[in-house]
Amino acid sequence: MVAPVKQPEAHIPVLRDEVLSSLSPQDTDTILDGTFGAGGYSRAILENSKAVVYAIDRDPSAIITGRKMEKEFDGRLHVLEGCFSDMEQLLATQGVSTVDGVVLDIGVSSMQIDQAERGFSFMNDGPLDMRMSSSGTSAADVVNNYDEDQLTEIFRNLGEEKHAGLIARAIVKDRVETPFETTKQLAELVERLLRPFTKASKKKGKKKTNPATKIFQALRIYVNDELCELERGLEAAKKILAPGGRLAIVSFHSLEDRMVKTFLLKESGNTPRGSRHLPDPSASTTSTDKPAFKLLKKGTIKPSEAELERNARARSSRLRVAVRTEEPASSTPKAVEVSI
Ligand SMILES: C[S@@+](CC[C@H](N)C(=O)[O-])C[C@H]1O[C@@H](n2cnc3c(N)ncnc32)[C@H](O)[C@@H]1O
Incomplete structure (x- = not known):
């Protein structure tokens, strides 16, 4: 079916x-x-x-x-x-x-969020795109080509992500084998890396948000030059x-x-x-x-x-x-x- x-x-x-x-x-x-x-x-x-x-x-x-x-x-x-x-x-x-x-x-x-093919969402798998105008540098271009320091800066400054360095390092390592092409690939990596921290904050009774939220926000703001x-x-x-x-x-x-x-x-x-x-x-x-x-x-x-x-x-x-x-x-x- x-x-x-x-x-x-x-x-x-x-x-x-x-x-x-x-x-x-x-x-x-x-x-x-x-x-x-x-x-x-x-x-x-x-x-x-x-x-x-x-x-x-x-x-x-x-x-x-x-x-x-x-x-x-x-x-x-x-x-x-x-x-x-x-x-x-x-x-x-x-x-x-x-x-x-x-x-x-x-x-x-x-x-934009609900159409998986626009690549804004970690909930629906789609190409890692995030371009509102559908032209220019995509999120995949950034994730696959920027160096560790640049990625760390984007995740820290635009996502206010505490573990920016950890995530940037893992991306740079993993993409040698398999470039990041989909939202699911990136969301799963972030989820895996942040799982130990997510468990700790769950214990403290903090509200549960998807661990990839801040990384996706940072990439979206960067790709669309929103600030x-x-x-x-x-x-x-x-x-x-x-x-x-x-x-x-x-x-x-x-x-x-x-x-x-x-x-x-x-x-x-x-x-x-x-x-x-x-x-x-x-x-x-x-x-x-x-x-x-x-x-x-x-x-x-x-x-x-x-x-x-x-x-x-x-x-x-x-x-x-x-x-x-x-x-x-x-x-x-x-x-x-x-x-x-
Ligand atoms: C939150 S939605 C707006 C919804 C709208 N107020 C409504 O009630 O339907 C934001 C829209 O702004 C557009 N947008 C975001 N940044 C923009 C920019 N810098 N220039 C032009 N359009 C932009 C997006 O493509 C999106 O369609």
Whole structure:
């Protein structure tokens, strides 16, 4: 009997209502959805206002979904293929230079995770790929060609994996015999190496997560240059948002959320004072220090219990929201460089 083909789960938009109320789209607004995915946020905006939406995605299959959806909204949805870090240039091709809202939902969609052939998942065996745009360097290229130090750095910095060195060493040794081609091969190696540590943490009563989670996260972030994309995306959003425009960012892990937090604190003049003996940087009145954003809410907005019951994938999501001030982008302080 032929095994049934596993259909990708539909993507349930995370923090949808919270994103919508944060953006608060007006009928005359132009909104940029920088991570279209299955179009959950774009649809929410289009169905709840007469705003025009420009939606970007780097994944060709998301663009196919978007083309179909464009027809439903009578010229109010425009789907653009590319990276959100290039939002200024992509919007310029449409004759748009400013927008009233920017939303980014950082990470992978359910369709990307659930389609084994995309290679994002350690649960479904597939080629070790992980490229959102289906082009460029794949996870297999990295795992089979990078040296031990490079792999250790990727696993440690982007996966926050304590045993990064151990895993990198084993990969470099094993790949001489058999190159890594599938997600299962890599997941099994990591599981075998981390088994003794997993048992120890189980005894301490820690929550069980798949041991390969952090290694897969690190490779995915590296392959898609996600932190650099986010850093450039935040800067670009600052440039294209009109005064009063809203910025809403949903992230799923601490590396991204830390970047968003650092950017927004700095850009809103809320940089923590390093020492009480030093002058407060946010108290400066020079024109170069005027804030580009005002925080709509200090801290993050998290999913409700009801949402978590409906959608377990919303578990680690958090939303940060800010409003663009009148200050021109060029005279505002630059975001902190985050090295990976
Ligand atoms: C979490 S999903 C977005 C889901 C969407 N909010 C919805 O409700 O359907 C993230 C999407 O962003 C895309 N993406 C991630 N990083 C991107 C980038 N730097 N530029 C453009 N698209 C990106 C991915 O391909 C994926 O389709």
